[in-house]
Amino acid sequence: MKKYWFIFKTEVMSNMQYILNVLAGFIGYFIMLFIFFNLWKYIYNEPNQIINGYTMSQMIWYVIITEILWSVLSGRKYCAKIIDDVRGGNIAYNVNKPYNYIGYCLATHLGSCFIRAIMYIVLGMFIGLIFLGNFPSLNIFSILAVLITGILATVISTLLLTFIGLFSFIIEDANPFYWVYSKLILVLGTIFPIEYFPTFIQPILKFSPIYVVSYGPAHLFVNFNWAEFINIIIFQFIYIIIAYLMCSLVYKIGVKRLNVNGG
Amino acid sequence: MAIIEINKLSKTFKVKIKDKGLKGSLKAIIKPQYKMVKAVKNISFKVEKGEIIAFIGPNGAGKSTTIKMLTGILYPDKGNIKVLGIDTKLERKKLAYQIGTVFGQKEQLWTHLTPYDNFKFFGAIYDIPESRVEKKIEEFRVLFELDEFINTPVRNLSLGQRIRCEIVASLIHEPKILFLDEPTIGLDPVVKENIRTLIKRMNKEYKTTIFLTSHDVGDIEKLCKRVIIINDGQVVLDDSMENLKYHYLNKKIVEAKMKEKINLDDEEGITILKDKGYNLKIEVDTTKKSVADALKLLNPDKIVDINIANIPLEDIISNIYKKEGTKK
Known part of the structure; x- marks a missing residue:
């Protein structure tokens, strides 16, 4: 475990070189929130009105949290790197290293998310307070609980991205799969809560990655209750186990197929 | 130990092959073909x-x-x-x-x-x-x-x-x-x-x-x-x-600068690589002729400067590569 902690730490150190890039990403984040703030202000006739179970303030905080999660977890570069490594054969150089490859991926991606997460959380909270002038009713324990679901969401997202990347072992180019996955999370999991979708889709969404990666932590933040927290945590652990097993399986198949023709 | x-x-790779052009690309999707390469x-x-x-x-x-x-x-x-x-x-x-x-x-x-x-x-x-x-x-x-x-x-x-x-x-x-x-x-x-x-x-x-x-x-x-x-x-x-x-090719390169022009004929064990009148470059196969005998042919009294070297390793290696290449 110590080595994975070290890999995580090393990736955090390495990512500190990119802080300016993260700051540049803030511009897009701010514009997005500004648009949604005005959109929801226009849709809600009065701030206390409730639409699909959300007040205007809850709705905007929901988008603030899902946008933080999206900015931190989207992992386009990470997934593309695995796809390129698999296609180019570079992944072979990890095979004879004394670590578990999935564990290595997890530690590096969590490390690269860490700095971004801190910066986006600070910025998101600041913007929320400026736009809305209020904060959801949370205490230190519920904040901690939301943070735990956020961390687990990062773990799940990393494992799913790793799985998509490693899927290149089987279909040569998994980029289209990443495109579908990322658009699903962005469109169905970031902009609107599950309650906004037709009732027949809602159960499907509640079993989809959207629930554990995006909706769950954001919904807890705006309307915290311990029963839902337990429910989300259980789902998240199930997802982690399944995603890890899927990654291990596809990696095992891939290593067997490994056809590095170097030199 | x-x-x-x-x-x-032994190791064999399975390598995908594709016929020329668009038709080949389509064929490769429908019916992919592979060849085995013995690496x-x-x-x-x-x-x-x-x-x-x-x-x-x-x-x-x-x-x-x-x-x-x-x-x-x-x-x-x-x-x-x-x-x-x-x-x-x-x-x-x-x-x-x-x-x-x-x-x-x-x-x-x-x-x-x-x-x-x-x-x-x-x-x-x-x-x-x-x-x-x-x-x-x-x-x-x-x-x-x-x-x-x-x-x-x-x-x-x-x-x-x-x-x-x-x-x-x-x-x-x-x-x-x-x-x-x-x-x-x-x-x-x-x-x-x-x-x-x-x-x-x-x-x-x-x-x-x-x-x-x-x-x-x-x-x-x-x-x-x-x-x-x-x-x-x-x-x-x-x-x-x-x-x-020293033994694989048993050849030496002799480069000599002569006082006067010398006419050297090809003979067993000696290959003339360069002959520019006063400057001469020959290859001596030491299994057939000793370096001393080769020098005698040049007439030592007429030599101004001489350099005797092994065949460059690069040439030896590329010779081995070529030899094995032609055997195939």
């Missing part, structure tokens, strides 16, 4: 502890495939490999702790970090206690002269400095064997020489066995006492460097 034992090793064919050899061995061959000869099988990256189809008594197929992770690898064309360092942080990282992934890593870094800092750039991010290092750090990173866990795949590729002659000196020093100080592949004859000539040549997946020569240089 042999530290590496390879016995009748390594039934090779066997042993390497003793502390040896610096050159494993060379033309492009596509099977060098990298063999090295990848030796380091546990690829599984062989047939045959056995034992590295330090470890079966590379069955105990991959155990093997990882015992060997070091440097692939000249594959960066393993974290470019945004300093060499020092990189060394700490490699120490951690090989489960080396921190105090031991510090001690090793200190040792290598002196041995590999890293002082000047140990705290500079790797991305700002020159290629030579980077390769030096790559080698140190692969030595942090004190491997018993170091596999170097083209470690001096792209380096200028001065830096190459520097890297060679360091490799030699490392072999001397730590008794690390070095398994080297390179296209650079200088690396082979200056570092290795034994050379294995592989071509078309087969070992075509396994001999000491001395034998290779």
Whole structure:
């Protein structure tokens, strides 16, 4: 475990070189929130009105949290790197290293998310307070609980991205799969809560990655209750186990197929 | 005791093939076709502890495939490999702790970090206690002269400095064997020489066995006492460097500057390579004619200056490659 902690730490150190890039990403984040703030202000006739179970303030905080999660977890570069490594054969150089490859991926991606997460959380909270002038009713324990679901969401997202990347072992180019996955999370999991979708889709969404990666932590933040927290945590652990097993399986198949023709 | 034992090793790759043009591309989607490429064919050899061995061959000869099988990256189809008594197929992770690898064309360092942080990282992934890593870094800092750039991010290092750090990173866990795949590729002659000196020093100080592949004859000539040549997946020569240089072709190059023009006819054991009147370049096959006899033909009294040299190693090696190529 110590080595994975070290890999995580090393990736955090390495990512500190990119802080300016993260700051540049803030511009897009701010514009997005500004648009949604005005959109929801226009849709809600009065701030206390409730639409699909959300007040205007809850709705905007929901988008603030899902946008933080999206900015931190989207992992386009990470997934593309695995796809390129698999296609180019570079992944072979990890095979004879004394670590578990999935564990290595997890530690590096969590490390690269860490700095971004801190910066986006600070910025998101600041913007929320400026736009809305209020904060959801949370205490230190519920904040901690939301943070735990956020961390687990990062773990799940990393494992799913790793799985998509490693899927290149089987279909040569998994980029289209990443495109579908990322658009699903962005469109169905970031902009609107599950309650906004037709009732027949809602159960499907509640079993989809959207629930554990995006909706769950954001919904807890705006309307915290311990029963839902337990429910989300259980789902998240199930997802982690399944995603890890899927990654291990596809990696095992891939290593067997490994056809590095170097030199 | 042999530290590496390879016995009748073979590896075949399944490579996708495609017919020409759009029609071929469509056909490849519907009915993909493959061909089998035999990269390594039934090779066997042993390497003793502390040896610096050159494993060379033309492009596509099977060098990298063999090295990848030796380091546990690829599984062989047939045959056995034992590295330090470890079966590379069955105990991959155990093997990882015992060997070091440097692939000249594959960066393993974290470019945004300093060499020092990189060394700490490699120490951690090989489960080396921190105090031991510090001690090793200190040792290598002196041995590999890293002082000047140990705290500079790797991305700002020159290629030579980077390769030096790559080698140190692969030595942090004190491997018993170091596999170097083209470690001096792209380096200028001065830096190459520097890297060679360091490799030699490392072999001397730590008794690390070095398994080297390179296209650079200088690396082979200056570092290795034994050379294995592989071509078309087969070992075509396994001999000491001395034998290779002095006995394999048994030829000497004689360059002479003469006082007056000399007419030399081709005769057995002598090949005229260049004849510009006063300047003469001949090749002497010492199995047919001694160098002394060749000099007598030139008439020693008329020689102003003379240079007798071995055939360049590069020519010997390319001759072996060509010979094996024409046998196919």
